Amino acid sequence: MRADARRNRARILAAAEEVFAEKGEGASTEEVASRAGVAIGTVFRHFPTKRDLLAAIMKELRARLVGEAAALAARADPATAFFDYFAFLVERAARVRTVLGLLAAEGMGVEPGDQIRALQQAVGELLAAAQRAGAVRPDVGIDEVMAILTAACQGALHGAWDDDLRRRTLAVVFDGLRPRP
Amino acid sequence: MRADARRNRARILAAAEEVFAEKGEGASTEEVASRAGVAIGTVFRHFPTKRDLLAAIMKELRARLVGEAAALAARADPATAFFDYFAFLVERAARVRTVLGLLAAEGMGVEPGDQIRALQQAVGELLAAAQRAGAVRPDVGIDEVMAILTAACQGALHGAWDDDLRRRTLAVVFDGLRPRP
Amino acid sequence: MRADARRNRARILAAAEEVFAEKGEGASTEEVASRAGVAIGTVFRHFPTKRDLLAAIMKELRARLVGEAAALAARADPATAFFDYFAFLVERAARVRTVLGLLAAEGMGVEPGDQIRALQQAVGELLAAAQRAGAVRPDVGIDEVMAILTAACQGALHGAWDDDLRRRTLAVVFDGLRPRP
Amino acid sequence: MRADARRNRARILAAAEEVFAEKGEGASTEEVASRAGVAIGTVFRHFPTKRDLLAAIMKELRARLVGEAAALAARADPATAFFDYFAFLVERAARVRTVLGLLAAEGMGVEPGDQIRALQQAVGELLAAAQRAGAVRPDVGIDEVMAILTAACQGALHGAWDDDLRRRTLAVVFDGLRPRP
DNA sequence: AATGAATGAGAATTCATTCAT
DNA sequence: TATGAATGAATTCTCATTCAT
Numbered sequence: 001m002r003a004d005a006r007r008n009r010a011r012i013l014a015a016a017e018e019v020f021a022e023k024g025e026g027a028s029t030e031e032v033a034s035r036a037g038v039a040i041g042t043v044f045r046h047f048p049t050k051r052d053l054l055a056a057i058m059k060e061l062r063a064r065l066v067g068e069a070a071a072l073a074a075r076a077d078p079a080t081a082f083f084d085y086f087a088f089l090v091e092r093a094a095r096v097r098t099v100l101g102l103l104a105a106e107g108m109g110v111e112p113g114d115q116i117r118a119l120q121q122a123v124g125e126l127l128a129a130a131q132r133a134g135a136v137r138p139d140v141g142i143d144e145v146m147a148i149l150t151a152a153c154q155g156a157l158h159g160a161w162d163d164d165l166r167r168r169t170l171a172v173v174f175d176g177l178r179p180r181p
Numbered sequence: 182m183r184a185d186a187r188r189n190r191a192r193i194l195a196a197a198e199e200v201f202a203e204k205g206e207g208a209s210t211e212e213v214a215s216r217a218g219v220a221i222g223t224v225f226r227h228f229p230t231k232r233d234l235l236a237a238i239m240k241e242l243r244a245r246l247v248g249e250a251a252a253l254a255a256r257a258d259p260a261t262a263f264f265d266y267f268a269f270l271v272e273r274a275a276r277v278r279t280v281l282g283l284l285a286a287e288g289m290g291v292e293p294g295d296q297i298r299a300l301q302q303a304v305g306e307l308l309a310a311a312q313r314a315g316a317v318r319p320d321v322g323i324d325e326v327m328a329i330l331t332a333a334c335q336g337a338l339h340g341a342w343d344d345d346l347r348r349r350t351l352a353v354v355f356d357g358l359r360p361r362p
Numbered sequence: 363m364r365a366d367a368r369r370n371r372a373r374i375l376a377a378a379e380e381v382f383a384e385k386g387e388g389a390s391t392e393e394v395a396s397r398a399g400v401a402i403g404t405v406f407r408h409f410p411t412k413r414d415l416l417a418a419i420m421k422e423l424r425a426r427l428v429g430e431a432a433a434l435a436a437r438a439d440p441a442t443a444f445f446d447y448f449a450f451l452v453e454r455a456a457r458v459r460t461v462l463g464l465l466a467a468e469g470m471g472v473e474p475g476d477q478i479r480a481l482q483q484a485v486g487e488l489l490a491a492a493q494r495a496g497a498v499r500p501d502v503g504i505d506e507v508m509a510i511l512t513a514a515c516q517g518a519l520h521g522a523w524d525d526d527l528r529r530r531t532l533a534v535v536f537d538g539l540r541p542r543p
Numbered sequence: 544m545r546a547d548a549r550r551n552r553a554r555i556l557a558a559a560e561e562v563f564a565e566k567g568e569g570a571s572t573e574e575v576a577s578r579a580g581v582a583i584g585t586v587f588r589h590f591p592t593k594r595d596l597l598a599a600i601m602k603e604l605r606a607r608l609v610g611e612a613a614a615l616a617a618r619a620d621p622a623t624a625f626f627d628y629f630a631f632l633v634e635r636a637a638r639v640r641t642v643l644g645l646l647a648a649e650g651m652g653v654e655p656g657d658q659i660r661a662l663q664q665a666v667g668e669l670l671a672a673a674q675r676a677g678a679v680r681p682d683v684g685i686d687e688v689m690a691i692l693t694a695a696c697q698g699a700l701h702g703a704w705d706d707d708l709r710r711r712t713l714a715v716v717f718d719g720l721r722p723r724p
Numbered sequence: 725a726a727t728g729a730a731t732g733a734g735a736a737t738t739c740a741t742t743c744a745t
Numbered sequence: 746t747a748t749g750a751a752t753g754a755a756t757t758c759t760c761a762t763t764c765a766t
Contacts, residue, residue, distance in 0.1 A: 002766070005729055026207075028756060039731045044758060046729095140353055147350045150340050155332025169328040172321055176357025186746070209739060220748040225741065364745070367750055388569075390735060401752045406737065408750095462701075502715055509712045513698025521693050531690040534683055538719025548725065571760060582727040584764085593761065 009046050011036045017057050021096045025054060061096075062118055065089065069122035073129065082130035085123070086149060087170055093153030094161060120146055137179040148173060190227050192217045198238050202277040206235060242277075243299055246270070250303035254310065263311035264355055266304070267330060271351065274334035275342060301327055318360040329354060371408050373398045379419050383458045387416060423460055424480055427451065431484035435491065444492035447485070448511060449532055455515035456528065462519060465512040482508055499541040510535060552589050554579045560600050564639040568597065604639075605661055608632065612665035616672065625673035626717055628666070629692060633713065636696035637704060663689055680722040691716060 001009070015036035019027045029050050033040045047053035068088065072081045120142060127145055130136040152173060156166060196217035200208045210231055214221040228234035249269065253262045301323060308326055311317040333354060337347060363371075377398035381389045391412050395402045409415035430450065434443045455461040465478065482504060489507055492498040514535060518528060544552075558579035562570045572593055576583040590596035611631065615624045663685060670688055673679040695716060699709060 002727085002729065004765075008729080029758090030756075040757090041732065041759085042730055048758085050757070141349070143346055144349045144353055147336055147340055147342060147346055148353060151332040151336025151350075154335035154339060155328055158335060159328055159331050161328055165324055165328055168322070168325045169332075172325055172329060172357040173354065174357070175361075176353040176355070180356075181362060183746075189747085210741090211739075214749095221741090222743085222748055222750095223746080226746075229741090231740065364748085364750065366745075370750080391737090392735075402736090403738085403753065404751055410737090412736065465702075503711070505708055506711045506715055509698055509702055509704060509708055510715060512702050513694040513712075516697035516701060517690055517694025520697060521690055523690055527686055527690055530684070530687045531694075534687055534691060534719040535716065536719070537723075538715040538717070542718075543724060545725070551726085572762090573760075576728095583762090584727055584729095585725080587762065588725070591762090 005046075008036070008038055008042060012038065012043055012046055012053075013056060013060060016053055017061070017096070020054070020057065029053070065092070066118055066122045069119075069126060073126055077133075078126075078129035079133040079135035082123075082126040082136060083174055085126050086152075086174075087166075089149060090152045090156045090166060090170065094156040094166065123149065134179065136177050140177060145177070148177075186227075189217075189219055189223055193219060193224055193227055193234070194237060194241060197234055198242065198277075201235065201238065210234070246273075247299055247303045250300075250307060254307055258314075259307075259310035260314040260316035263304075263307040263317060266307050267333075267355075268351055270330060271333045271337050271347065275337040275347070304330065315360065317358050321358060326358070329358075367408075370398070370400055370404060374400065374405055374408055374415075375418060375422065378415055379423070379458075379460060382416065382419060383460050386459050391415070419460055423458075427454075427461070428480055428484045431481075431488060435488055439495075440488075440491035441495040441497035444485075444488040444498060445536055447488050448514075448536075449528075451511060452514045452518045452528060452532065456518040456523060459519060462512075462515055465508070465515055478508075485511065496541065498539050502539060507539070510539075548589075551579070551581055551585055555581060555586055555589055555596070556599060556603055559596055560604065560639075563597070563600065572596070608635075609661055609665045612662075612669060616669055620676075621669075621672035622676040622678035625666075625669040625679060628669050629695075629717075630713055632692060633695045633699050633709065637699040637709070666692065677722065679720050683720060688720070691720075 012032065016032045019032050019035055023031075029043055030040055032053070033043045036043070043053065047056060069085055072085050072088075076084060123145065124142045127136060127142060131138050152170070155161065155169070161169065193213065197213045200213050200216055204212075210224055211221055213234070214224045217224070224234065228237060250266055253266050253269075257265060304326065305323045308317060308321075308323060312319050333351065336342065336350070342350065374394065378394045381394050381397055385393075391405055392402055394415070395405045398405070405415065409418060431447055434447050434450075438446060451461065455465075465481065485507065486504045489498060489504060493500050514532070517523065517531070523531065555575065559575045562575050562578055566574075572586055573583055575596070576586045579586070586596065590599060612628055615628050615631075619627060666688060667685045670679060670683075670685060674681050695713070698704065698712070704712065
């Protein structure tokens with residue numbers, strides 16, 4: 001791929017992430033194009049359908065988020081890494097709608113499947129480590145955790161939680177996840 | 182207003198609730214009209230914009246849900262009424278998209294504001310009673326509770342939780358809300 | 363259907379027949395709309411897809427052509443009716459592209475099937491009568507006749523035959539169809 | 544012209560003939576390019592517009608078909624050569640859409656004019672020879688013959704005649720061309 | 725000369741909203 | 746008041762053609 005093409009591709013992805021983050025999947029491809037400063041045809045050359053564009057954003061985002069999980073797993077205390085990552089995702093979701101596409105079966109018009117699996121695995125590893133460290137009750141499974149995580153992300157996004165509310169809300173949720181004393 | 186006009190208004194509202202519950206706010210006004218058995222013009226005479234129609238549905242739905250809260254407060258044990266209502270709302274949200282319109286700043290294209298306040302008050306009363314009964318920890322506020330409730334509703338709807346997952350997920354959340362032993 | 367709607371429907375059909383007759387199925391729906399003096403949405407209200415519009419034209423045209431066949435069968439000498447109808451169709455096809463849609467497996471983007479069958483039957487009856495009258499050799503079947511007819515129509519349309527050329531060409535073809543002396 | 548340029552030109556022509564033969568003139572120039580293994584820009588460098596490309600194919604094809612006529616004229620019995628060539632062209636047309644471009648005023652978006660004249664001359668010579676040999680009636684002119692030939696080609700292509708139908712159809716047509724006994 | 729990315733004018737179709745009947 | 750036809754802007758996607766690399 002030529003240098004200018006790569007540059008445009010990146011600009012389109014960035015514009016798309018912005019636009020879809022702000023307006024959801026309903027935003028028009030035209031707006032993505034104009035925000036990226038290219039013609040509509042260029043967007044469709046790089047991403048033959050709107051769906052493809054959405055999927056590409058997801059992939060990028062997923063890679064970034066999974067990378068964060070790995071980094072956290074490597075350097076942080078297992079007892080806190082899980083909670084930190086959970087909070088990190090929720091905080092991100094509040095700003096970036098597309099995070100949700102990775103978590104919810106619906107939204108962004110993209111089949112999750114693989115999308116979710118990669119993230120679920122990353123979360124699953126942090127969860128297992130936290131459970132081994134006794135920081136999370138042993139009887140919760142990855143399913144519930146993902147469900148709660150998804151819900152929290154959705155809530156944070158659509159409910160426009162401020163920092164304080166997010167902190168207090170997560171405090172309650174985290175308490176539910178900790179072992180009973 | 183003439184009798185037939187009033188009758189039409191009711192039929193439109195009922196149809197709209199059905200349609201938007203099934204398909205979300207993206208559903209076409211035309212479909213609402215045909216499901217209600219009236220012409221499209223009649224819908225717009227009663228509700229000048231789609232937004233107005235959505236707002237009207239919300240009002241109806243809110244009234245019904247608040248009524249349920251009151252009924253529960255009257256006849257059930259305060260220690261369980263709060264949790265029962267919480268679970269009830271989540272279960273409804275899973276099937277009826279419009280419930281979210283009452284809880285989330287977004288969804289259904291309607292400014293909540295008043296919407297939310299009425300429901301928040303109903304939940305607040307159940308919460309206070311439960312706290313007095315020692316069933317919910319005294320340090321959580323209505324804000325966190327509404328946030329968690331909204332999140333759970335959103336999760337249930339978009340995540341397509343089955344009955345079992347919903348039960349397990351709520352179990353964790355409820356544990357977070359209960360007093361530490 | 364309301365009077366104005368019926369009027370518009372007729373105008374759209376007329377415009378579509380004209381436009382597609384001139385430019386073939388590639389002509390834009392927009393042009394049909396503007397030639398009919400209505401907005402694009404009106405065309406799509408009456409004919410939900412372009413295909414539907416094409417199909418509607420075909421149906422009209424077919425009915426008219428089959429009607430002509432019946433009329434000819436009723437009032438003309440069987441020995442000449444077949445040839446007259448053959449020539450009539452070719453002459454029409456030269457001016458009206460859509461005639462081909464009724465004859466050719468391709469063209470006008472509409473599955474022929476029924477289209478073709480109705481016309482084939484009409485021609486078949488004229489053919490049988492002509493054969494009984496000894497005006498057409500008994501060993502040609504309706505398949506060949508339809509093939510030749512279609513070919514002639516196509517030739518007349520795409521080849522832009524003038525009246526004289528059409529007459530001379532058909533003379534040769536008709537000779538091939540007549541019994542050997 | 545550089546050697547590689549000439550090579551590319553040939554590859555593009557070959558690819559274009561294939562592509563347009565399969566899909567008609569609606570096929571995209573992009574596909575021609577990719578089938579030829581060159582970039583789209585290269586196609587447009589050699590043939591400034593799509594029309595030019597189509598015209599070039601015609602010219603090539605015409606040369607080949609005229610060559611066949613000459614070969615047949617040289618080695619076959621004049622009484623059969625004309626009919627053989629007629630059948631040969633029709634059979635080719637059934638498979639190669641572009642043959643039509645040579646025969647019809649329309650199709651392939653190219654003005655025939657010169658195109659047709661060369662082929663018409665080739666056919667004309669075979670016809671004259673056949674008439675001298677008494678195999679074709681003396682009163683048909685080259686115009687009618689070309690018209691019938693074109694029509695048959697078009698019919699064969701668009702009507703998707705199978706081998707048997709083609710044989711029977713041509714039998715009728717050829718009978719029309721033969722002298723009355 | 726070749727490449728292939730960018731352009732932008734359509735094309736079909738949908739839908740909220742208006743307005744004649 | 747009700748009807749439902751008409752409107753026309755918006756949307757996704759395609760393709761001939763141009764132009765920077």
